[in-house]
Amino acid sequence: MTHKDPKQYQRDTHRAADPSGGALTTDQGVTVDHTDDSLTVGERGPTLMEDFHFREKLTHFDHERIPERVVHARGSAAYGYFEPYRSCAEFTRAAFLQDPDVRTPVFVRFSTVQGPRGSADTVRDVRGFATKFYTSEGNYDLVGNNFPVFFIQDGIKFPDFVHAVKPEPHNEVPTGASAHDTLWDFVSLQPETLHTIFWLMSDRAIPRSFRMMQGFGVHTFRFVTAEGRATLVKFHWTPKLGVHSLVWDEAQEIQGRDPDYHRKDLWEAIASGAYPEYELGVQLVPEEDEFAFDFDLLDPTKIIPEEQVPVRPIGRMVLNRNPDNFFAETEQVAFHTANVVPGIDFTDDPLLQARNFSYLDTQLIRLGGPNFSQLPVNQPVDAVRTNQRDGHGQHAIHTGTNYTPNSLGGGCPAVGGGDPSAFRHLRTHLEGQKLRKRSASFEDHYTQPALFWRSMSGWEQRHMVDAFRFELGKCDSRQVRARTVDQLAHVDHELATAVADGLGIAAPDRVDGLPDPRPSPALSLENLRGDGSIATRKVALLVGPGIAADDCTAVRETLEAGGAVVEELGPAFGTVTDADGKPHPVDKALSTVAPVLYDAVVLPGGAPDDEPARRFVRDVYRHGKTVAALGGAASVAASLGLPESAAGVTAAAAPDEEFLSALTADLTHHRHWDRPPVPA
Ligand code: HDD
Numbered sequence: 001m002t003h004k005d006p007k008q009y010q011r012d013t014h015r016a017a018d019p020s021g022g023a024l025t026t027d028q029g030v031t032v033d034h035t036d037d038s039l040t041v042g043e044r045g046p047t048l049m050e051d052f053h054f055r056e057k058l059t060h061f062d063h064e065r066i067p068e069r070v071v072h073a074r075g076s077a078a079y080g081y082f083e084p085y086r087s088c089a090e091f092t093r094a095a096f097l098q099d100p101d102v103r104t105p106v107f108v109r110f111s112t113v114q115g116p117r118g119s120a121d122t123v124r125d126v127r128g129f130a131t132k133f134y135t136s137e138g139n140y141d142l143v144g145n146n147f148p149v150f151f152i153q154d155g156i157k158f159p160d161f162v163h164a165v166k167p168e169p170h171n172e173v174p175t176g177a178s179a180h181d182t183l184w185d186f187v188s189l190q191p192e193t194l195h196t197i198f199w200l201m202s203d204r205a206i207p208r209s210f211r212m213m214q215g216f217g218v219h220t221f222r223f224v225t226a227e228g229r230a231t232l233v234k235f236h237w238t239p240k241l242g243v244h245s246l247v248w249d250e251a252q253e254i255q256g257r258d259p260d261y262h263r264k265d266l267w268e269a270i271a272s273g274a275y276p277e278y279e280l281g282v283q284l285v286p287e288e289d290e291f292a293f294d295f296d297l298l299d300p301t302k303i304i305p306e307e308q309v310p311v312r313p314i315g316r317m318v319l320n321r322n323p324d325n326f327f328a329e330t331e332q333v334a335f336h337t338a339n340v341v342p343g344i345d346f347t348d349d350p351l352l353q354a355r356n357f358s359y360l361d362t363q364l365i366r367l368g369g370p371n372f373s374q375l376p377v378n379q380p381v382d383a384v385r386t387n388q389r390d391g392h393g394q395h396a397i398h399t400g401t402n403y404t405p406n407s408l409g410g411g412c413p414a415v416g417g418g419d420p421s422a423f424r425h426l427r428t429h430l431e432g433q434k435l436r437k438r439s440a441s442f443e444d445h446y447t448q449p450a451l452f453w454r455s456m457s458g459w460e461q462r463h464m465v466d467a468f469r470f471e472l473g474k475c476d477s478r479q480v481r482a483r484t485v486d487q488l489a490h491v492d493h494e495l496a497t498a499v500a501d502g503l504g505i506a507a508p509d510r511v512d513g514l515p516d517p518r519p520s521p522a523l524s525l526e527n528l529r530g531d532g533s534i535a536t537r538k539v540a541l542l543v544g545p546g547i548a549a550d551d552c553t554a555v556r557e558t559l560e561a562g563g564a565v566v567e568e569l570g571p572a573f574g575t576v577t578d579a580d581g582k583p584h585p586v587d588k589a590l591s592t593v594a595p596v597l598y599d600a601v602v603l604p605g606g607a608p609d610d611e612p613a614r615r616f617v618r619d620v621y622r623h624g625k626t627v628a629a630l631g632g633a634a635s636v637a638a639s640l641g642l643p644e645s646a647a648g649v650t651a652a653a654a655p656d657e658e659f660l661s662a663l664t665a666d667l668t669h670h671r672h673w674d675r676p677p678v679p680a
Helices: 006-014 050-063 155-165 181-189 193-200 247-256 261-271 325-331 350-366 449-457 459-475 478-489 495-503 549-561 612-620 633-639 656-670
Strands: 075-084 102-113 127-135 138-145 221-224 230-239 277-288 312-321 538-542 563-569 574-577 583-586 600-603 625-631 649-654
Touching: 006 102, 050 221, 075 127, 075 261, 075 325, 102 312, 138 230, 138 563, 155 181, 155 350, 181 478, 181 600, 193 449, 247 459, 247 478, 261 312, 459 495, 538 549, 538 612, 549 563, 549 625, 549 656, 563 574, 563 583, 600 612, 600 633, 600 656, 612 625, 612 633, 625 633, 633 649, 649 656
Parallel strands: 538 563, 538 600, 600 625, 625 649
Antiparallel strands: 075 102, 075 312, 102 127, 127 138, 221 230, 230 277, 277 312, 574 583
């Protein structure tokens, strides 16, 4: 088995000199004797131009920032590996999809779309899910999102869409949010956005963690075999831990309590050895079946329902290493949809075609010139031999000739005419008139939003109605609100009426001939629960003076054995005195955390019964999360009015097996929606 990681070896060769034990130097390697005061004439005099250390230090600092990404500016990333389950030679010659014993290094960057680099993680937004595979035949970038569809059909509309969703131009408001007039104005006038808008109004747009969301290539791509046979393909990433979301109220509070919530969650999981894992699946459609669907496979606003074309698992990806330097790696990574390897090719999807232009273009402004692929994070692990030369940031010392054909360089680098590993674009026959016209096969904008809506469970639909009401309620323009409700009425009358009701608008007229698709159960979060483990779930144990230490130990041991993260929260850092008079350690002070940062709360016997503790338990319950109480604390829960029989609430005298397995099962369930509301 070849499990050496060539990307990690390559990174080592780029690491800056280890500062430990060495002296501070200038960029020129000259040792510096003093860095706290500038060189001046007398103690109070002016600074001298000859202070080269001062000038170099300030100049470098002044140039530290580069333009942030125009979209997906806020991101977090990790290294890892991908390994196929078996050879996919039947469908593709891609080298990294052939041998289950070969691990291909990857770098994955997750992101939000709308907000700037410093915006909060838990906003309602699409999440980017971009993977760079450092394959033995060059870099392959699968630049996807956590939704399988996109807002527009043709890339020429991308600037319009992004201008509409970004903060409004006059006052740069709102940050990291789609709840404003310009976005909904655009949506109400451009119904092709609706399907993706439905995903955006669903719980998919507020993931619990990057480790608990799906990823999709969105477009239909092509796999190509060694014989040149093509198969249409859609890519799906599915997290092992299942797909889980936050509650909107909770997501908003986390924006203030811990704006780095997702970034820290990813980092801490990897640092603790709980490596995030995703399965790669493909939907395969033979070329001859391209027109067998009632939508166009080239239309990126459509999914292929999994009930129609099942997802075949082909491999798994594990993220097992945090980057060493955020700027050098997470910020400077440059993805590009046109980074493909032999065995993977494009289709004529007009959004994909536009992306194949845009990503290279954007890196030129963002990374300052054409040599960004020499940055360590972007470097392929196989040898690079080009005739491209010079330019800003050229790091390589090229030798030999720089043109083809040549005889003076022995004809090198050779152009791989006969080389079986060379990339060859798939031969396709095309003819047509030059025109600007959307294909009639792209016209249906309402059936798939209806498909999505109908596939949601009751609680998912309730959350969507609330989301539409919230977002449109934030729009000042009455006509924008009314026009959007009108669009919803073309999808589902009940939904449109419920949204209208929340906005104080008259219910829309019934639209004739509404779409009537069959639901796709694969779309509901109810059916995406993952492996059922409680790994990495965060559980708060509320402790205080007189705590039953044995209860804490029993809960802790059971949950930690399942991989959950348990934190004991007390009145202050340090220790509290337990029921036996012994010191009991506290992990965190309650005042430094918040209930929204935990998946469950457990009250051991003797748990505090004060207002902060009661507020904590009430909030955990209100957000549908697990509550468990032991010994005397069970009466605390009861006194809060939390019904013992409510889903996800467990109380017992002692931490016996029945209690511990009920607690574990409740945690596995993630959220408990069918509960009586929180008592006043
Ligand atoms: Fe894009 C970044 C995903 C349509 C133009 N896009 C970007 C990133 C992701 C996506 C994940 C961040 C990559 C990173 O972490 O560095 N974009 C998508 C998906 C799309 C999509 C899944 C639809 C299927 N994008 C799209 C279109 C265009 C762009 C139609 C332009 C025609 N996207 C860009 C960009 C960005 C970008 C401006 C900004 C930063 C970057 O590329 O590197 O070029």
